[in-house]
Amino acid sequence: MAGRETRAERQQRTRAELVVSAAQLFAERGVAATSVEAIAEEAGYSRGAYHSNFETREEILNAVVDRVVGKLGPELAATLRSEGDVLGRLASYICTFLTYCAQRPVETRALIAVVAHRAATAAESYDDLVAASLSDLVALFEEGQRSGELRRFDPVMMASMLRRALDSEGLRVALGAPVDHVISELTATFSQATRSNEKA
Structure with missing residues (x-):
């Protein structure tokens, strides 16, 4: 008993x-x-x-974010810090995030709802949160630029554009868009946008 x-x-x-x-x-x-x-x-x-x-309301918002990010965040970080070429790790990052969105649509939609709410109601703290969440992507882009695999560009701007594209497309995937097609398109778009001409 x-x-x-x-x-x-x-x-x-x-x-x-x-x-x-x-x-x-x-x-x-x-x-x-x-x-x-x-x-x-x-x-x-x-x-x-x-x-x-x-x-407070912030506590429940934080708890919902922690529930999602607690599962997904470490997996994304591990993908970016793994061995292999930078573009391969970038592709894995995109695939990992969007696959999660397809498999966990409720959690994805909840996370994006919280992010949208904070962007609208607490823009300054939202910007700080976004900057913190981009640090691993920025580090990946800087590594690729040092190795010559990626062209010269603003890594913070590129990381921000990728993060916003992933949030937008992640929501579409959570609502039923075909995940394989979205993964393929985003991977091709950001690989083309970042790849060094010498490596093309």
Whole structure:
């Protein structure tokens, strides 16, 4: 016979279920149209249960982002830091992200909803977050430029353009666009845009 759930375990489970509920509703309705009451009701809890787990709206937003990025982020970072040529790693990065979007459409739509909400309501902190998320891509582009595999360009600008393209196309994939076609097109576009003429 299994032991009874402790208070801490019960609170942890409640919190996790509220995060799943929030992700589902953010994916369906967007952040601004999702109330605290709706999140609690979707998870089968009271408003009080929500407030005992999350003091501010930012906390639930962070928890939803952590749920997605906690799984995807390390995989993307490992792809960029792996062995092999820069363009091959760039292609793997694009493929890894978009494959996740196809396999986890609710999480993808929730993440993009949170990102869009923050871009609209807290532009300065959003810009800081974006800059931090681009650091591995910028490092990859700089490595490629040092080795001569990539042409000279602004690596921060290129990383930002790729990140925005991935967010946009990731949402389309999460809504049913054919992932293989999107991977192929984005890989070809950014390989062509960054490849050194000497390596073409």
